[in-house]
Amino acid sequence: MRELYHQTLSPACRALRLALAEKRLDAAAVAERFWDRRPEFLAMNPAGAVPVFRDDEIVVNGQFHIPEYLEESYPETPLWPADAGWRREARRLYDWFLVTFQQEVTEPLLMQKVHPRYCGSPWLPRPGGPDINAIRGGMDAVRRHLDLIGHLSDTRSWLAGDRLSYADLAAAAQLSALDYVGDVPWQHNDQAKTWYMRIKSRPSFRPLLAETVPGLPASRHYAVLDF
Amino acid sequence: MRELYHQTLSPACRALRLALAEKRLDAAAVAERFWDRRPEFLAMNPAGAVPVFRDDEIVVNGQFHIPEYLEESYPETPLWPADAGWRREARRLYDWFLVTFQQEVTEPLLMQKVHPRYCGSPWLPRPGGPDINAIRGGMDAVRRHLDLIGHLSDTRSWLAGDRLSYADLAAAAQLSALDYVGDVPWQHNDQAKTWYMRIKSRPSFRPLLAETVPGLPASRHYAVLDF
Numbered sequence: 474m475r476e477l478y479h480q481t482l483s484p485a486c487r488a489l490r491l492a493l494a495e496k497r498l499d500a501a502a503v504a505e506r507f508w509d510r511r512p513e514f515l516a517m518n519p520a521g522a523v524p525v526f527r528d529d530e531i532v533v534n535g536q537f538h539i540p541e542y543l544e545e546s547y548p549e550t551p552l553w554p555a556d557a558g559w560r561r562e563a564r565r566l567y568d569w570f571l572v573t574f575q576q577e578v579t580e581p582l583l584m585q586k587v588h589p590r591y592c593g594s595p596w597l598p599r600p601g602g603p604d605i606n607a608i609r610g611g612m613d614a615v616r617r618h619l620d621l622i623g624h625l626s627d628t629r630s631w632l633a634g635d636r637l638s639y640a641d642l643a644a645a646a647q648l649s650a651l652d653y654v655g656d657v658p659w660q661h662n663d664q665a666k667t668w669y670m671r672i673k674s675r676p677s678f679r680p681l682l683a684e685t686v687p688g689l690p691a692s693r694h695y696a697v698l699d700f
Numbered sequence: 701m702r703e704l705y706h707q708t709l710s711p712a713c714r715a716l717r718l719a720l721a722e723k724r725l726d727a728a729a730v731a732e733r734f735w736d737r738r739p740e741f742l743a744m745n746p747a748g749a750v751p752v753f754r755d756d757e758i759v760v761n762g763q764f765h766i767p768e769y770l771e772e773s774y775p776e777t778p779l780w781p782a783d784a785g786w787r788r789e790a791r792r793l794y795d796w797f798l799v800t801f802q803q804e805v806t807e808p809l810l811m812q813k814v815h816p817r818y819c820g821s822p823w824l825p826r827p828g829g830p831d832i833n834a835i836r837g838g839m840d841a842v843r844r845h846l847d848l849i850g851h852l853s854d855t856r857s858w859l860a861g862d863r864l865s866y867a868d869l870a871a872a873a874q875l876s877a878l879d880y881v882g883d884v885p886w887q888h889n890d891q892a893k894t895w896y897m898r899i900k901s902r903p904s905f906r907p908l909l910a911e912t913v914p915g916l917p918a919s920r921h922y923a924v925l926d927f
Contacts, residue, residue, distance in 0.1 A: 519796070519800075520795075520796060520799070520800045531788070533788055533792075534792055535791075535792075535795045535799075537764035537765075537795065538788075538792070542788065546784075557773075561765075561769065564760075564768065565762075565765070568747075568764065568765060569747060573746075
């Protein structure tokens, strides 16, 4: 039995749900309210964070190690490129989107606006409301990231070469979480939008597009393939 | 020519310097004032962060991907265990020490006390001085982490099995950075102290123990092997 413990709007969890689907590995997506610090969950991951992947008796934690586990255990449909140079590029971009994009865009935009709601956690919005400068910085940054995606997908089939890789999944995971709240300025870069339409149309994306967060409706075009 | 762009008190950089030395790979340690955002450095890593490893024309960024690159390119003296189960355990602990220990201990203790000084960065200490509650939380957390190290090293030769691995290097890197400012309560756990004395005595550790931060002397016992 395979399970991915996740949160719906967590980009790292989304990237790994996409990876499991691309590899055609059945895995139940288990929504974990990690802030409740459930003892059974802490026993699997003492760090108390999602994503956690359970494969029968095997438990693997964290956005960087789950891909290594999946590639070692299920090498069919590889999602790291076979070529060492492209593999470095894919890992660089996976890191870029899960760490740098997270810091520059997701934390100032999505986390400020949504985290307290989707988590139901004790975190509270800042007194005085959201930090307008942080939101403005996040909106500037998302345009730069769209330009990077547009540039890469203009010169390559996918972000790290001629096959879909974890680099694409990480970028799409971030943008799809942000798109849920309608914060992606798609008109800013047509090539990035075309790349996203292509990945969004894949069967692996369907479960994400069908899922909603209670009390937080998705943006109007979130699940529309031709938006 | 191999170079690791680093900062002296960055635990992730220390872990990788230890890894390079354990694998007997000559690499110059280049202190990078990453907050200056040097164009040549940004060209290597647009994210602008250390560690960055350069191996002739190849550039690899980030604490999670440099080990994968080193193991793939230089498989002699492996630092991930050969057994899949122990490899998962080593990766789990590498993540634990570089992420969870960093959040629970290094940020509240080392970063609050030292970051503005060793960086020479524009970051300033908080008005009103350091946050006493954060420091107290960090001191509680470091005792829990020492207990974990003590427990693991009591039942295994090294933290993730019978050979030294990235798990040991990450834990030792964190503790050595904290030890530089004298914030490790070694008397709290004898087994953890014994494990640290063992790893600190290895030749790979010598360059770290010999290095000091201008304007910030090391704690009295920092470089003493029998402390």
